[in-house]
Amino acid sequence: MGSRQEGDRKPHAICIALPFQSHIKALLKFAKLLHFKGFHITFVNTEFNHKRFLKSLGPNSLDGLPDFVFETIPDGLPPCDDDDDGDATQDITSLCESVRTNFLRPFLNKLTSCSPPVTCIVSDGFMSFTITAAEELGIPVALFFSIAACGFMGVKQYSVLKEKGLFPLKDDRLLNNVIDWIPGMKDIRLKDLPSFFRGANPSDVTMFNFLREAVDRAHKATAVVIQTFDALERDVLEAISSTIPHCYAIGPLQLLLDRIPNSHQGINVGYSLWKEDSECLQWLQTKPPNSVVYVNFGSTTVMTPQQLVEFGFGLANSNQPFLWIIRPDLVIGESAVLPAELADQIKEKDRLMDQMGSRQEGDHKPHAICIALPIQSHIKALLKFAKLLHFKGFHITFVNTEFNHKRFLKSLGPNSLDGLPDFVFETIPDGLPPCDDDDDGDATQDIASLCESVRTNCLRPFLNKLTSCSPPVTCIVSDGFMSFTITAAEELGIPVALFFSIAACGFMGVKQYSALKEKGLSPLKDDRLLNNVIDWIPGMKDIRLKDLPSFFRGANPLEVTMFNFAREAADRAHKATAVVIQTFDALERDVLEAISSTIPHSYAIGPLQLLLDHIPEDHPGINVGYSLWKEDSECLQWLQTKPPNSVVYVNFGSTTVMTPQQLVEFGFGLANSNQPFLWIIRPDLVVGESAVLPAELADQIKEKELPADMDSKKGEVADNKTHHVLCIPTPTQSHIKAMLKLAKLLHSRGFHITFVNTEYNHKRFLKSLGPDSLHGLPDFRFETIPDGLPPSDADATQDVVPLIEAIMEKMLAPFCDLVKRLNDMTRTCNDSPPSVTRIVSDGFMPFTIAAGRELGIPVVFFYTIPACSFMGFKELDIIIDWIPGMKDMHVRDMPSFCWSGSTIDHFVLNSCIEATEKAHQASAIIIHTFKALEQDVLDAISSMFPQVFVIGPLQLLLNRIPEHPLKLKYSLWKEESECLQWLNTKPKGSVLYVNFGSIAIMSPEQVAEFGYGIANSKHPFLWIIRPDLVVGETAVLPLEFAAETKGRGLIGSWCPQEEVLNHPSIGGFLTHSGWNSTVESLSSGVPLLCCPFGGDQPTNCRFCCKEWGIGMEMDKEALKREEVEKLVKELMEGEKGKEMRKNVMEWKRLAHEATEPNGSSSIDLDNLVSHLVS
Structure with missing residues (x-):
C-alpha cells in the first residue's frame, strides 16, 4: 500500500473509522503506528464527533502535525441543537443506515481534495463504502476490524444463518444449540454469535444487514487487518486466512505503541469523545494490588434503571473495592442515577488496606532496606534486584555484613559503596569472630558458621539498622534465606518481600526439607536412596533425591546447619508480604505455578541483568559492582581473541569448595578437552588451602590465563522517594550479589536504598572494589552490622557453620540498632533519607522477621536460590512424591543438607528449615528466578505464601536501567578483567569457562583431576581458581598441566563473570551449579x-540437566580426569552439547522475554514496587 508515490515522498493514508468511540480509538491507535512507520496520515471523523473531540480534549487538541492531520465529513443525520445531547453516542441504527447511504460522496470529495495525494485508504471494516471509493480511484484499501477474529467470523456466518432460516430467529430455545460448521470455532452455540441475527426488533434487522454487507465485501479489500494476535485466536485466524489471504493480525495496539521510542515526533492526541476524569487514578493508588474490581460497559451499551440498580447492589454487597464507570447515557431514556440508599452504602467503600508502604506519608518515595545472605552470589543477585527497585522509584538501603562491606571496598575500591542519596549501603555485624588476616578477609566466610550467625545474631543489629534508617524504612527486601527479616518486619509492622536468588526449582527443593525430615530422609541414612525418583513435588517431574538441594543429606555438621537454616527460611516464606524468585516464567513455569498455589504473592523476576539492561542509560542509578572479589576483566580481552561459542566457561560460584584433587581433575579434564576455557578459580575454592594447580597442569594451560566476574548497570527513578528500603543479604558473595542487584532495581524505581553488609564483607568489598567503592549515592547507601564472628581480614568466604550461627543468634540486635539509627537520623536531620519503610532481607537471614516485628517495618524475603531449591528446603522429609511443583524427585535431588549425615549438614539443614519456615512471616517473598523457568514450583510456593514475587534474572532487569552514577560492582574478590582481552583472541564459542563459585572447596586431587581432564579435552579454557578453592592449601595445578595447555588456557583468581559469559568466545561453562552462575x-x-558441590546446587543441576536441557551432570564424588575430558568434549563439540546450546538459547530468549517491559519478571517487579509503596 502506498506504491503510487514517486521519488522519496512518503505514502499518504486516509483513515476513516466507524463513528463510535471504541472504533475511533482503535483506528486512531493504528494510524499512530502507521505514522511511526513513515506514513502521512489524514484521519477523518464525522463533524459531530470532531466537535465532541474538541469539547473533550480541548480546542487545539486536533491541530495535528504537518504529516498527521484531521479532517471531517458530515454524517447525514439531523444536527443536534442541545449541547448536552451532543455529548452522547448517536442512535446506532440511524447512524449505521446513514453510513451505508450518505457517506460515499463526501468521502470521495475529501479523498480527491487531499494534499499530498492519497495513496491508500485505511478504513474501518464496517465502512464498506470505502471499497467502492477505492475502486473508483484505483487505490488500495485496507479494512481494519477493531473486533476480535472470532467476532469477525461470527458476523461472516450471517449470510449462512439467513440461508438456513435462522434469521430472524423464531424460537429462543434454539439459542443453546451447538453449531459445528464454523471453521476454527468449536463448541459454539447460536447464543455465542454476534446477537443481531436474532432480529428481535427493527434495530436488529438494520444492524444485521449493515454488518453482513460489510463482512461479505471484505474479500474485495487489498488487505484485512484484525486487532488481535496469533496466539490468542490461531484457529480462527487460520480459517479467515483461507478465504482472505491478505489477512493480518495486529495487536494489542497499545503494546505496539509502547515500543515507539520517546524520541519519535508522533502525535499526542487522546482517544476519548468524553471528558476523562483522571482523579480515579489517585484513588486507585490508595488500593492494594489486584484488590479493585473495574466495571465499565463501554461506549454504546445501554441498560434499564432496574439493571443499573441490580448491578449496584451486587457490587456493594460483594464488599470488594470497585471503580464503576457510569456514562451519562448508560440508562435508556434517562440519567443514570443510583438510589440514595445504594449511594450511601457505596460511600464508605474508599478504604485503605494495610499493605506494604501504607505507613509513609506525603510524597516521599518508598524506602526499601535490602539485605542479602552474606555470600557473593546472594549479594550479587539482591544488589541487582535493589538496582531494579531503585529504578522503580525506591529509596534503597542495602545492608551487607561488615565483613562483606570491607570485602566490597577491597574489591571495588574505597569509594565504591558511597552510593547515591537514595541508594545507600549500610552494614551490620555478621556475629562471627573478626578476621585479622588480610588474605582471609577476601574469602567466603565459613558458610555453616555464617548461616548460623545469620539465624542467631543478625536480627537485633538488623532491627537497629532498620530503625535508624533515614528516611524511615517502608519495606524490607530480604534475601529469602535471611528469614529473621520476617521477624523484623513483624516487629516494625512493615512489609517484607523475600528475594530468592535461587531458581524456583531450588526454592521448591528447599521447601521439601521439613517433609524430608518428617519422612526420615534427613539425615539420609543410605546413599543408595539418592537415585530414587520422587513424584510428590508439585511442578517438578522425574526428580531424584540427589537433585534436591543437598543439605538434607546431613553428611556433616555443615550440612546439618545449612539444612536447618534453609528449611527455616523456606518454611517461613509464606509469612512474607511477597516472595520474589530470580527466574522467569518460561524457564520454570511448572514449578512457579506450584509455588504460586501456596504462596500467591510470588513473583518470578529475572534474569535480573536482562531487566537491568532495559533501564535507560540516562537514569541516575547506582553503578556499584557486585563482586566481593576483585574482578579481573582481562579475561574479556582474552575472550575477544576466541571464536564465537568456542570457550568453555568454568566457574563454581562463590561458595563451592573442592579438594585439591578435584581441582586437579577439573584442570586436567579441561586441558585434555582441547577446548579453550575460561576457568574461574577463587582463592578459597579449595578446602583449607590455596587453589593452586600442579605445575605440570599449569604449564599445560599456560597460555590460557584468566580472571573473574561481576557487573553493573543503571536505573531510572520513579516517584517513590519517600520509601526507604533496607536491604540485607546473607553475608556470602552470591547472596550479596543477588541482593545488591535487587537493591539496584528498587533504587532504579525511585526507592531510597540502604544496603546492609556485615562488616567483614564490607571490608572485603572495599578491598575488592576500592576504598571509595561503597560511598554509594545520597539515596543508595551502604551500612554495616557485625557478623558476630571473630574479627578477620581474610579475603575468603567465612566458615558456613559459624556464620549461620551468627546469623541466627547474633545479628538481630545490631541490625535493629542500625535501623533505629537510620530512622532516628530522619527525625533529627533535615537532609537525611526517609525512614526505613521496608526491609528486603535475604530469605536466609530469618532474624529480620523479628527485627521487622520489633521495629514495625514489613519484611520482604529475597531468595537468591531457585524456586525448586526453596521448595526443597521448604518441604524437607523416601519416595519423594509430596513436594508441590516438583515431580519425580529423589532424595539426592534435594538440597544436600537434607540427606547428608554430617553434623555440619544437620546444623545447616536446621538453619535452612528455620529460614524457610520464617518465610511465612515475611510480608512478601522475592525469588530470583522467572516464571517460565519454574512455573510449577512457583505455583506451589505461591499457594503457600500470600505474596511471592518472581523477579529474575536480576541482571537482565538491571540491563534495562540507564547508566547510574553509583558504579558499584558486586564482588568480594578483586576481579581480574585481563581475561577479557585474552578471550578476545579466541574464536567464537571455543573457550570453556571454569569457575566453582565463591564457596565451593575441593581437594588438591580434585583440582588435579579437573585440570588434567580440562587439559586433555584440548579445548581452550578460562579457569577461575579462588585462592581458597582447595581445602586447607593453595590450589596448585601440576606442572604438566601448564605445559599441556600452553596457549589455550588461562587461569585467574576471580573475574567479571557476566562479562565473561556474554563474551562470544565462551562455548560452555563448567560450574558448581550455584544459582547465580546458573541463571x-x-x-x-x-x-x-x-x-554440584552442595546446598541447592544438586537441585539446580538436576533441573538444568533434566528439566531445562541446558546441562550435563558431573559427579564430583567419582571425579576422574577421563570423565572430565569426555564431558568437556561432549559439551564443546558433541551432539549433546549442540542440543544443550539450542535449548539454552531458547531459555535465554525466554529470560529476556521475562524481563521485557511487559514480561513476567518486569510485571512482578512492578507488582513488587506496588506492594512496597501501597
Missing part, C-alpha cells in the same frame, strides 16, 4: 557442565 549462564545462552 547468568542461562541469560547469556551458555550451556553448562554441572558439578
Whole structure:
C-alpha cells in the first residue's frame, strides 16, 4: 500500500473509522503506528464527533502535525441543537443506515481534495463504502476490524444463518444449540454469535444487514487487518486466512505503541469523545494490588434503571473495592442515577488496606532496606534486584555484613559503596569472630558458621539498622534465606518481600526439607536412596533425591546447619508480604505455578541483568559492582581473541569448595578437552588451602590465563522517594550479589536504598572494589552490622557453620540498632533519607522477621536460590512424591543438607528449615528466578505464601536501567578483567569457562583431576581458581598441566563473570551449579557442565540437566580426569552439547522475554514496587 508515490515522498493514508468511540480509538491507535512507520496520515471523523473531540480534549487538541492531520465529513443525520445531547453516542441504527447511504460522496470529495495525494485508504471494516471509493480511484484499501477474529467470523456466518432460516430467529430455545460448521470455532452455540441475527426488533434487522454487507465485501479489500494476535485466536485466524489471504493480525495496539521510542515526533492526541476524569487514578493508588474490581460497559451499551440498580447492589454487597464507570447515557431514556440508599452504602467503600508502604506519608518515595545472605552470589543477585527497585522509584538501603562491606571496598575500591542519596549501603555485624588476616578477609566466610550467625545474631543489629534508617524504612527486601527479616518486619509492622536468588526449582527443593525430615530422609541414612525418583513435588517431574538441594543429606555438621537454616527460611516464606524468585516464567513455569498455589504473592523476576539492561542509560542509578572479589576483566580481552561459542566457561560460584584433587581433575579434564576455557578459580575454592594447580597442569594451560566476574548497570527513578528500603543479604558473595542487584532495581524505581553488609564483607568489598567503592549515592547507601564472628581480614568466604550461627543468634540486635539509627537520623536531620519503610532481607537471614516485628517495618524475603531449591528446603522429609511443583524427585535431588549425615549438614539443614519456615512471616517473598523457568514450583510456593514475587534474572532487569552514577560492582574478590582481552583472541564459542563459585572447596586431587581432564579435552579454557578453592592449601595445578595447555588456557583468581559469559568466545561453562552462575549462564545462552558441590546446587543441576536441557551432570564424588575430558568434549563439540546450546538459547530468549517491559519478571517487579509503596 502506498506504491503510487514517486521519488522519496512518503505514502499518504486516509483513515476513516466507524463513528463510535471504541472504533475511533482503535483506528486512531493504528494510524499512530502507521505514522511511526513513515506514513502521512489524514484521519477523518464525522463533524459531530470532531466537535465532541474538541469539547473533550480541548480546542487545539486536533491541530495535528504537518504529516498527521484531521479532517471531517458530515454524517447525514439531523444536527443536534442541545449541547448536552451532543455529548452522547448517536442512535446506532440511524447512524449505521446513514453510513451505508450518505457517506460515499463526501468521502470521495475529501479523498480527491487531499494534499499530498492519497495513496491508500485505511478504513474501518464496517465502512464498506470505502471499497467502492477505492475502486473508483484505483487505490488500495485496507479494512481494519477493531473486533476480535472470532467476532469477525461470527458476523461472516450471517449470510449462512439467513440461508438456513435462522434469521430472524423464531424460537429462543434454539439459542443453546451447538453449531459445528464454523471453521476454527468449536463448541459454539447460536447464543455465542454476534446477537443481531436474532432480529428481535427493527434495530436488529438494520444492524444485521449493515454488518453482513460489510463482512461479505471484505474479500474485495487489498488487505484485512484484525486487532488481535496469533496466539490468542490461531484457529480462527487460520480459517479467515483461507478465504482472505491478505489477512493480518495486529495487536494489542497499545503494546505496539509502547515500543515507539520517546524520541519519535508522533502525535499526542487522546482517544476519548468524553471528558476523562483522571482523579480515579489517585484513588486507585490508595488500593492494594489486584484488590479493585473495574466495571465499565463501554461506549454504546445501554441498560434499564432496574439493571443499573441490580448491578449496584451486587457490587456493594460483594464488599470488594470497585471503580464503576457510569456514562451519562448508560440508562435508556434517562440519567443514570443510583438510589440514595445504594449511594450511601457505596460511600464508605474508599478504604485503605494495610499493605506494604501504607505507613509513609506525603510524597516521599518508598524506602526499601535490602539485605542479602552474606555470600557473593546472594549479594550479587539482591544488589541487582535493589538496582531494579531503585529504578522503580525506591529509596534503597542495602545492608551487607561488615565483613562483606570491607570485602566490597577491597574489591571495588574505597569509594565504591558511597552510593547515591537514595541508594545507600549500610552494614551490620555478621556475629562471627573478626578476621585479622588480610588474605582471609577476601574469602567466603565459613558458610555453616555464617548461616548460623545469620539465624542467631543478625536480627537485633538488623532491627537497629532498620530503625535508624533515614528516611524511615517502608519495606524490607530480604534475601529469602535471611528469614529473621520476617521477624523484623513483624516487629516494625512493615512489609517484607523475600528475594530468592535461587531458581524456583531450588526454592521448591528447599521447601521439601521439613517433609524430608518428617519422612526420615534427613539425615539420609543410605546413599543408595539418592537415585530414587520422587513424584510428590508439585511442578517438578522425574526428580531424584540427589537433585534436591543437598543439605538434607546431613553428611556433616555443615550440612546439618545449612539444612536447618534453609528449611527455616523456606518454611517461613509464606509469612512474607511477597516472595520474589530470580527466574522467569518460561524457564520454570511448572514449578512457579506450584509455588504460586501456596504462596500467591510470588513473583518470578529475572534474569535480573536482562531487566537491568532495559533501564535507560540516562537514569541516575547506582553503578556499584557486585563482586566481593576483585574482578579481573582481562579475561574479556582474552575472550575477544576466541571464536564465537568456542570457550568453555568454568566457574563454581562463590561458595563451592573442592579438594585439591578435584581441582586437579577439573584442570586436567579441561586441558585434555582441547577446548579453550575460561576457568574461574577463587582463592578459597579449595578446602583449607590455596587453589593452586600442579605445575605440570599449569604449564599445560599456560597460555590460557584468566580472571573473574561481576557487573553493573543503571536505573531510572520513579516517584517513590519517600520509601526507604533496607536491604540485607546473607553475608556470602552470591547472596550479596543477588541482593545488591535487587537493591539496584528498587533504587532504579525511585526507592531510597540502604544496603546492609556485615562488616567483614564490607571490608572485603572495599578491598575488592576500592576504598571509595561503597560511598554509594545520597539515596543508595551502604551500612554495616557485625557478623558476630571473630574479627578477620581474610579475603575468603567465612566458615558456613559459624556464620549461620551468627546469623541466627547474633545479628538481630545490631541490625535493629542500625535501623533505629537510620530512622532516628530522619527525625533529627533535615537532609537525611526517609525512614526505613521496608526491609528486603535475604530469605536466609530469618532474624529480620523479628527485627521487622520489633521495629514495625514489613519484611520482604529475597531468595537468591531457585524456586525448586526453596521448595526443597521448604518441604524437607523416601519416595519423594509430596513436594508441590516438583515431580519425580529423589532424595539426592534435594538440597544436600537434607540427606547428608554430617553434623555440619544437620546444623545447616536446621538453619535452612528455620529460614524457610520464617518465610511465612515475611510480608512478601522475592525469588530470583522467572516464571517460565519454574512455573510449577512457583505455583506451589505461591499457594503457600500470600505474596511471592518472581523477579529474575536480576541482571537482565538491571540491563534495562540507564547508566547510574553509583558504579558499584558486586564482588568480594578483586576481579581480574585481563581475561577479557585474552578471550578476545579466541574464536567464537571455543573457550570453556571454569569457575566453582565463591564457596565451593575441593581437594588438591580434585583440582588435579579437573585440570588434567580440562587439559586433555584440548579445548581452550578460562579457569577461575579462588585462592581458597582447595581445602586447607593453595590450589596448585601440576606442572604438566601448564605445559599441556600452553596457549589455550588461562587461569585467574576471580573475574567479571557476566562479562565473561556474554563474551562470544565462551562455548560452555563448567560450574558448581550455584544459582547465580546458573541463571547468568542461562541469560547469556551458555550451556553448562554441572558439578554440584552442595546446598541447592544438586537441585539446580538436576533441573538444568533434566528439566531445562541446558546441562550435563558431573559427579564430583567419582571425579576422574577421563570423565572430565569426555564431558568437556561432549559439551564443546558433541551432539549433546549442540542440543544443550539450542535449548539454552531458547531459555535465554525466554529470560529476556521475562524481563521485557511487559514480561513476567518486569510485571512482578512492578507488582513488587506496588506492594512496597501501597
